[in-house]
Amino acid sequence: MHRRGFLAASLATVLASPRALAQMKMDDMSNMPGMDHAGHDMGAMGQGPVALPQNQPLRELPLLANEAAGPGLFKARLTAESATARFAADRDTPILAYNGISPGPLIETQEGDRVEITFSNRIEGEPSTIHWHGMPVPADQDGNPMDPVAAGADRVYAFELPEGSAGSYWYHPHPHGRTAEQVYRGLAGAFLVKAKADPIPAAYGDTTLFLTDLRLAADGSMPENTMTDMMNGRVGDQVLVNGQKNPRLAVAMGTKRRLRLYNATNARFLRLAFVNAAMTVIGSDGGLLEAPVATDEILLSPAERVELVVAFDKPGTAILTTLDYDRGWMGPGRPEDKGLALLTADVSDTQAEPMPPLPERLRPIARFGQPTVSRRLVFTETMAMKPTGMEMGFLINGMAFDMGRVDIVARAGDTELWEIVNQADMDHPFHLHGTQFQLIERERDGKVSKPPYLAWKDTVNVARGETVRLVTRQERPGTRMYHCHILEHEQLGMMGVVDVQA
Template sequence: MNRREFLLSGVAALVISGPAAAQMQDHSEHGMPGMEGMSGEAGKMAAPRSSLALPEGAPLRDLPRLANRAREPGHFEAELTAKPAIVRFAEGIDTPILAYEGETPGPLIEVTEGDKVAIRFANRLPGEETTIHWHGMPVPAEQDGNPMDPVASGADRLYAFELPEGSAGSYWYHPHPHGRTAEQVYLGLAGAFIVKPRQDPIPAAYGDTPLFFTDLRLAADGSIPASTMADLMNGRVGDHVLVNGQKKPVLTLPAGSRRRFRLFNATNARFLRLTFGTAAITLIGSDGGLLEAPVTGLRAIDLVPAERAEVIVAFEQPGRVVLRTEDVDRGWMGPGRPDTAAELMTIEVTQEQAEPAPPLPARLRRIADLGLPVATRRLEFTETMSMGEGGMKMGFLINGAAFDMGRVDVVTKAGQTELWEIANLADMDHPFHLHGTQFQLVETERDGRVSKAPYRAWKDTINVARGQTVRLLVRQDQPGLRMYHCHILEHEQLGMMGVAEVRA
C-alpha cells in the first residue's frame, strides 16, 4: 500500500474519541498538532449542507470604510474593535458572528504610501486572545500581529507603522492568534487594506473596485457550525461564496467599459479560478502591487487562500457577464470533495456606451532586482498520519517538525538576499505565505520540468502544488520574528508553520 492509499484508508476507517476535540478550541501550551481523539462536531467527516437560501442579486455594495480621525496630512489614525455581532445572511434568521466594527467583511482601510498609520485596536472577544496581522504589509515585526504578541480579551493595543514609498498594493488584515486563527477568520474577522500610490499610472476612468471573496457555512438554525474532521484535514470550504459580504451581487456598467478590480481571496481554504466569461482580462498587479507591465489576453485568474490580484476587464458588448470560479482540484483527503465551481457575481452591461477611456500604459512601474542570493534554504511540506493511543493522529509539518511557538526555525540577516526552495512532498496543494516582506518567484519544478517565472512581481503568498518545488528570492529588511506557513488556516493551525528570526 502506498502512502496516499494508507492515508485515505486511515481516514475512511477513522474512529474518533477522547479529549482532543478541544484542540481546535484551545491548543495545549506546546501548540502541537494532531487530531487524535477528536469527537463531537470536529469528529464528523463532513458537515451537512444547509438548505438555507441567501438573498441574491442586490447591487454590489461598496465596502464600508474605516474613518480617518487624523487632522494632519500624511497621517491615518483610527479605532478598530473586534467583538461579537448579529447579522442576517438568510432572510429572517439571525447569525452570531465575530466582526470588526460590527461588519463582515470588516471596514476597508485606505491609506497612501508614505502615510504614518496608527490604529488603536480593541479586543472585545469574550474570553479570547486575538491579534491583527497586516497581511503582506512592510510593517515592523513588533507591529505584525504574530501569535507571540497576543491582545488579551478586554485589552487595547496600538498598532503604529509608517508605509514606505513603493508599498502601494492590495493587502488585507485578519487575526493571527495561536490556535484560533481559523475559527476567528471563518466567523467573520477579515478586511481589506489598500495602500494607494502617490501617482497612479492606471487611468482613473477605469474605476477601482475591490472584490473581497469570503465563504460561509450556515447550519439550519442560522448559526455557523464548528469545523468537521474533513475541514481540519483539507481546510474549511463553505457552502456559499460571498463578494463584499453578498451572495451573487450585480454590477451595472455601460458597454465599452474598462474596469479595474482588486481581487482578494480571504477564505480559509477555497482555491479560486476566476473567469469573466469571454471578457478579456489584463493582469496589472499581484500581492505587493502593480507589475512592471500589463499581462494581456488572460481568460482566468487563479487565487489561492490569502492571495490577491489586480486586473482590468474589458466589457465590450451589451449583455450579461458572469464572474465565476471554476472547480479546482488541489488535492483532497477522504470522501466528499466538494465541487467548488460557483457563480459569484453578475455584470450587467447596458446598451449605453461608456466614454472612451485612455489606454493602459505599457509600463506600470519598476520592480527592483533582488540580486544573487548569498544563502539557500529548503522547506519541505509533509502530511503525516499514524495510529496511536486514542485513534488516528494527523499532522502538517515543515521539515519534519510541527510549529512550536518557542522555537526559532530559521535565522537570517536583514538585507540579505536568499534563495528559498519550498518543496511540497504532501498529497495536496499548500499555499506558502511569508510575513514581513514581499518575495519574487524565480522558477517552479515538477516532475523534472523547470518553468521560469513569466514576469517579475512582488508576492507574499504563492501556491506550492503537490509534487512541486517553488524557488523564491527572499529578502527581509526589518529585524525581528517573522512567521512562515501554509495559508490553509487549518493546516497552519495543525502544525504547518515556522518562525524566522531576522537579525540586524
C-alpha cells in the first residue's frame, strides 16, 4: 500500500483528454512508479486475465449468525481484516474481508427487528466505517466518513428496521478517501430485510447473487488503481457472482426462482439478459414493486439492485449474460461489456413440481405528495491547467466534496424534488443516503420520459447529458451523504453533504 501516497499526489495530474492520456500511457506510464499495468491493461493487449475456475455449483452466501437469544433482535459482529482468497487455483490473493470472507456474510433480518452489530476494524493502519446502503438508519449509525472507526478500534452500530422496510440492501465501508480501495479489495456484503408477510411464493426460494468484479495481476495480487481507473472508475477483468466466475445452477424445467441481483462493483455497468429464461422484475433497491413487470433486459448501474423471478421453462442451458452498454469511457482500454456469462443454469428436461403463480399485486407503494422544496445538482467533469499538469475534477454544482462543508440544509419530513443534471461525458449513478426515493422522469435533449413503473430506489443512473428528477423525503435529522456511486468518482470529489434538521 506504499503506492497510495504516489497515487494521491498524482491525482492532481490526472490527464483529461483521451488523446493526451493515450499518449501518456504509451510514453510514460509504464515507467512511472505505481503504474504497474499487469492484469487490466495486459489484458487489453491480448494476454488475457488470470484464468479462474468456472462451472462450479453456485455457492449461496454464508449467513451472518444471529447471536441474540430471543426474537426481534439481530446481534452480531463484523470484523474487517486482511485475508487471503483463492480466486485462481494456483495462487493466493491478499484481500480485505468481513469475517474472513468476500463477499461478506449475508445478513438476514426481518422488518421490526432491532439490529446491533459490533464492528471491529482490524485493517492495518486504515480507518473504516460500515455504511448501510439504502437503509433507513439514524445518521449517526450510518457509517458516514465523519464518523471513522480507527484501525484497531470497535464500535456498535444499532438501529431498528421499521415496518415496510423489507428490501435488498447492502453494507460496505465509507471512510474518507479510502472507500473505493476498501471495496474493490473485498469489503462488501448483502443485507436483506425480509417482510413479515411476503407475497412471493416460498417455493421460488430466495437467492442473492452478489456481483463484484476482480482484476488480478499475474502473481495473483490485486493491482492498485491506475489513472484510467481513477477517471473511469475501476473495472475489473472478470465479473464474479458470490465470488465465483460463471457458477452453475441446476434446476428442473418449469422451476421459478427468486433472484436478488446486486451490482457491488466499483464502476462496472451491467446490462443483463437471461438467455433461454424469462425474467420478471418484482423488486428494486428498496423492496417489492406494486406489480410484477416482465422484461428482456435490465441495466444495473453500480450499487443498484433488482429482484427478479426467473422462469426456467426451456430444457437446456440458460445463461445470465451481459449486453453492450456505452457508459462513456475516457481514454483507451474500454473493457468489453458484452457476452460475459455470469451464471449458467442447467435446466433438466424432467418437469418440476407445479409452482404457484406469482401474485398480480405485490404490495402498495405510497406516492409522495407535492414537493415543497426543489433542488438542482449539476454533475460535471472539469479539466484545468495547473503548474503540475492537467487537473481533472469530479464536481457537483462546481464543487468537490468537503467534509467540513454543508451543501444542502433540509428539514426532516419535507417532500423534496431533486433534479440531477449530468453535464459530464460519463454516466454517473446517483446515490442518496438515509432514505429511498421515487424516480419521476428523465429528460434528454428536451425529451421527457416517465419510468415504466413506480419503485423505491436509493441509486439511479444519470446518463451523460441526461437530467433525472426524483422525489424524496428524509424522515430523520442528521448529516447525510449523496454521491456518485462510481466509487473512484466519489473519492475524487463527486459527493455532497445534506444536513437534515429536525
